[in-house]
Amino acid sequence: xxxxxxxxxxxxxxxxxxxxxxxxxxxxxxxxxxxxxxxxxxxxxxxxxxxxxxxxxxxxxxxxxxxxxxxxxxxxxxxxxxxxxxxxxxxxxxxxxxxxxxxxxxxxxxxxxxxxxxxxxxxxxxxxxxxxxxxxxxxxxxxxxxxxxxxxxxxxxxxxxxxxxxxxxxxxxxxxxxxxxxxxxxxxxxxxxxxxxxxxxxxxxxxxxxxxxxxxxxxxxxxxxxxxxxxxxxxxxxxxxxxxxxxxxxxxxxxxxxxxxxxxxxxxxxxxxxxxxxxxxxxxxxxxxxxxxxxxxxxxxxxxxxxxxxxxxxxxxxxxxxxxxxxxxxxxxxxxxxxxxxxxxxxxxxxxxxxxxxxxxxxxxxxxxxxxxxxxxxxxxxxxxxxxxxxxxxxxxxxxxxxxxxxxxxxxxxxxxxxxxxxxxxxxxxxxxxxxxxxxxxxxxxxxxxxxxxxxxxxxxxxxxxxxxxxxxxxxxxxxxxxxxxxxxxxxxxxxxxxxxxxxx
Amino acid sequence: xxxxxxxxxxxxxxxxxxxxxxxxxxxxxxxxxxxxxxxxxxxxxxxxxxxxxxxxxxxxxxxxxxxxxxxxxxxxxxxxxxxxxxxxxxxxxxxxxxxxxxxxxxxxxxxxxxxxxxxxxxxxxxxxxxxxxxxxxxxxxxxxxxxxxxxxxxxxxxxxxxxxxxxxxxxxxxxxxxxxxxxxxxxxxxxxxxxxxxxxxxxxxxxxxxxxxxxxxxxxxxxxxxxxxxxxxxxxxxxxxxxxxxxxxxxxxxxxxxxxxxxxxxxxxxxxxxxxxxxxxxxxxxxxxxxxxxxxxxxxxxxxxxxxxxxxxxxxxxxxxxxxxxxxxxxxxxxxxxxxxxxxxxxxxxxxxxxx
Numbered sequence: 001x002x003x004x005x006x007x008x009x010x011x012x013x014x015x016x017x018x019x020x021x022x023x024x025x026x027x028x029x030x031x032x033x034x035x036x037x038x039x040x041x042x043x044x045x046x047x048x049x050x051x052x053x054x055x056x057x058x059x060x061x062x063x064x065x066x067x068x069x070x071x072x073x074x075x076x077x078x079x080x081x082x083x084x085x086x087x088x089x090x091x092x093x094x095x096x097x098x099x100x101x102x103x104x105x106x107x108x109x110x111x112x113x114x115x116x117x118x119x120x121x122x123x124x125x126x127x128x129x130x131x132x133x134x135x136x137x138x139x140x141x142x143x144x145x146x147x148x149x150x151x152x153x154x155x156x157x158x159x160x161x162x163x164x165x166x167x168x169x170x171x172x173x174x175x176x177x178x179x180x181x182x183x184x185x186x187x188x189x190x191x192x193x194x195x196x197x198x199x200x201x202x203x204x205x206x207x208x209x210x211x212x213x214x215x216x217x218x219x220x221x222x223x224x225x226x227x228x229x230x231x232x233x234x235x236x237x238x239x240x241x242x243x244x245x246x247x248x249x250x251x252x253x254x255x256x257x258x259x260x261x262x263x264x265x266x267x268x269x270x271x272x273x274x275x276x277x278x279x280x281x282x283x284x285x286x287x288x289x290x291x292x293x294x295x296x297x298x299x300x301x302x303x304x305x306x307x308x309x310x311x312x313x314x315x316x317x318x319x320x321x322x323x324x325x326x327x328x329x330x331x332x333x334x335x336x337x338x339x340x341x342x343x344x345x346x347x348x349x350x351x352x353x354x355x356x357x358x359x360x361x362x363x364x365x366x367x368x369x370x371x372x373x374x375x376x377x378x379x380x381x382x383x384x385x386x387x388x389x390x391x392x393x394x395x396x397x398x399x400x401x402x403x404x405x406x407x408x409x410x411x412x413x414x415x416x417x418x419x420x421x422x423x424x425x426x427x428x429x430x431x432x433x434x435x436x437x438x439x440x441x442x443x444x445x446x447x448x449x450x451x452x453x454x455x456x457x458x459x460x461x462x463x464x465x466x467x468x469x470x471x472x473x474x475x476x477x478x479x480x481x482x483x484x485x486x487x488x489x490x491x492x493x494x495x496x497x498x499x500x501x502x503x504x505x
Numbered sequence: 506x507x508x509x510x511x512x513x514x515x516x517x518x519x520x521x522x523x524x525x526x527x528x529x530x531x532x533x534x535x536x537x538x539x540x541x542x543x544x545x546x547x548x549x550x551x552x553x554x555x556x557x558x559x560x561x562x563x564x565x566x567x568x569x570x571x572x573x574x575x576x577x578x579x580x581x582x583x584x585x586x587x588x589x590x591x592x593x594x595x596x597x598x599x600x601x602x603x604x605x606x607x608x609x610x611x612x613x614x615x616x617x618x619x620x621x622x623x624x625x626x627x628x629x630x631x632x633x634x635x636x637x638x639x640x641x642x643x644x645x646x647x648x649x650x651x652x653x654x655x656x657x658x659x660x661x662x663x664x665x666x667x668x669x670x671x672x673x674x675x676x677x678x679x680x681x682x683x684x685x686x687x688x689x690x691x692x693x694x695x696x697x698x699x700x701x702x703x704x705x706x707x708x709x710x711x712x713x714x715x716x717x718x719x720x721x722x723x724x725x726x727x728x729x730x731x732x733x734x735x736x737x738x739x740x741x742x743x744x745x746x747x748x749x750x751x752x753x754x755x756x757x758x759x760x761x762x763x764x765x766x767x768x769x770x771x772x773x774x775x776x777x778x779x780x781x782x783x784x785x786x787x788x789x790x791x792x793x794x795x796x797x798x799x800x801x802x803x804x805x806x807x808x809x810x811x812x813x814x815x816x817x818x819x820x821x822x823x824x825x826x827x828x829x830x831x832x833x834x835x836x837x838x839x840x841x842x843x844x845x846x847x848x849x850x851x852x853x854x855x856x857x858x859x860x861x
Binding site: 135137138140141142143144145146147148151152155156159160162247 | 555556557580581582583584585586587588590591592594596597598607608610652655656659661665
């Protein structure tokens with residue numbers, strides 16, 4: 001219960017921060033700040049970007065998923081892996097690589113393009129999984145009732161994909177609200193970058209707080225949308241072992257077009273960023289690689305990741321137990337609040353913690369513990385969902401049997417429950433660890449001065465157009481964070497995808 | 506004229522030939538059961554007729570119009586053939602009413618007409634009042650009924666049912682079989698049911714096609730399939746059978762349990778060695794000691810309406826084992842002695858090489 005109260009307190013901090021700031025600046029002045037044309041301009045910018053990148057990502061993601069799952073393209077398994085390669089490159093690194101070669105990519109279109117390329121796999125993966133899991137009999141029945149392949153796609157297949165598409169889309173929209181690094185490189189202003197400027201450059205905390213308020217409202221709007229979709233009581237079909245593999249659509253003369261599309265997409269989304277970083281690495285070897293500094297930065301990054309992930313898991317464990325094992329208001333809260341926190345952009349968490357530290361606990365300001373708390377707060381939901389997935393598999397009866405054999409609750413937990421959920425705890429640790437590696441925004445705000453992680457180092461060097469110098473840090477980041485994230489994601493989506501060819505039931 | 510004519514249809518997957526020159530025909534308003542073990546090609550046959558698989562050769566005609574031959578392939582959506590997949594598989598995002606109305610042409614039917622037709626179909630399958638339910642709110646049997654209603658709503662020329670009852674529990678299966686049969690009969694629908702359950706095939710169909718390894722072995726009415734199976738494998742597949750060696754003498758076969766009248770006269774020459782097949786129902790208990798077979802009970806399976814008894818005939822007659830179905834509420838203990846008589850005619854098959 002204490003944990004839930006703490007969680008509730010944590011999640012209310014950002015709101016409290018906005019209120020207190022507004023009070024400091026005076027309500028009238030705050031209202032004035034809030035109703036400036038500037039805010040409206042930022043709102044339009046932010047929504048334009050979110051809508052553009054989300055729509056484009058959905059279009060590309062559904063197309064690639066369909067090509068990989070339903071067309072007669074060769075090497076479809078390989079394409080499935082290639083298409084999700086962008087997961088290996090954090091968005092701000094991808095943006096930095098593009099801008100270092102094509103400075104003219106700045107602005108709205110550049111931002112939409114670059115962010116779509118790094119985010120569309122979030123639609124591709126769930127949609128591909130949904131297509132794979134769909135019972136072929138649905139489409140066959142529709143055909144037998146007089147609808148052609150195209151009509152069947154829109155009337156039967158697309159509605160089944162709705163949840164996957166919307167889920168991925170909302171995730172992307174939330175990312176757009178939170179994105180800072182990439183947009184800062186691409187020189188496109190949204191609330192996140194403006195808040196950062198106000199705070200970091202103009203030192204206008206009241207204005208930053210008012211922008212944060214709008215950003216918070218946007219996030220909550222997204223969250224509400226997601227809640228609506230989840231709550232619809234939607235039941236997806238599973239393959240019930242229907243006979244026959246789904247018929248693959250012959251692309252015919254469209255095959256070269258489809259191939260060209262996939263090749264171009266791969267080049268733009270993964271090939272270019274990786275290639276450009278490699279280029280800077282090679283060119284930059286003349287710019288004197290500071291190996292001790294690289295190692296030092298790496299060590300700091302790793303220790304932050306370790307500390308943050310352990311903290312997140314320790315915090316997540318009691319919450320998950322409460323949510324899974326008990327019912328009631330607290331359990332529901334423990335279940336729901338993480339979704340809210342998950343939607344908070346790093347900049348909001350960063351600013352909030354800075355504000356409260358400066359005001360009430362100055363000893364914590366710009367210290368490692370505060371940074372780790374920030375990480376734990378940002379990535380708690382990931383730890384929770386990983387542990388939760390493991391805990392729901394552990395039957396309550398197992399624990400009851402152990403109790404009936406005379407073990408007390410603590411020893412049951414240590415000897416039965418914990419070993420069984422160990423894989424989930426491990427997965428949670430790994431996920432949070434990897435996310436912390438590439439976290440930029442909150443780190444910039446919360447880190448002790450003079451301490452750099454790989455991400456902040458890339459950001460600072462690139463901000464000064466020192467592309468070659470930042471390349472080694474970017475490469476290290478991709479190697480220790482991007483690739484593992486990519487592998488983890490691929491595994492979780494391709495498991496149990498084995499399809500057997502059975503021609504007769 | 507036949508509603509459906511399948512001619513010389515062949516289809517193979519990789520190295521397996523799923524259909525080998527299958528011929529079928531089905532008259533209007535009749536129900537055909539395609540019966541066979543799993544992997545025999547029966548589902549492939551159904552999917553070829555529906556248009557989901559493209560055969561390699563042969564032809565398919567419905568109402569005299571060619572749906573498939575060497576020059577033509579009519580797409581599934583143009584065939585007007587209803588399809589009830591295994592497990593029903595309703596569209597999960599649509600209500601029951603919208604599922605049933607899915608195939609009704611919006612261009613030629615008004616909303617009111619569609620609503621009326623849906624109502625009619627709900628009545629037909631006995632599901633009135635469930636129109637606004639979502640599929641996940643229905644039980645397995647209800648889903649299956651709605652799937653049938655959905656297939657029948659556009660009045661298809663032919664309706665195909667793929668193992669329609671395999672996912673249901675035994676009691677429900679029994680009653681739904683009867684219901685579906687009545688539904689199909691009441692609108693004079695022409696239907697094909699694919700099944701591996703011989704009881705289902707015999708009880709529901711006007712004719713049964715037995716398939717094995719891609720071939721249609723025998724097609725006949727249920728009584729003929731059961732009494733006069735085309736070969737020994739069909740005989741043992743469609744029901745229990747006792748097989749006894751014998752030698753042909755005219756219209757009879759001499760066996761260890763006596764001289765049995767043969768169902769097919771003139772097929773064998775006197776002196777031929779044959780295997781004789783008797784159904785368990787052909788044995789009856791007898792009190793007389795004369796002209797009967799004395800046997801000992803090996804085991805007995807009580808089925809309520811009857812008892813299936815395995816007996817061993819006395820050593821003097823050669824120790825053969827027989828499957829016997831005895832009516833009534835009588836129970837039998839292993840070791841008990843019985844006297845049996847044979848009723849009706851026996852089927853004889855040429856003894857396979859290697860058998861005695």
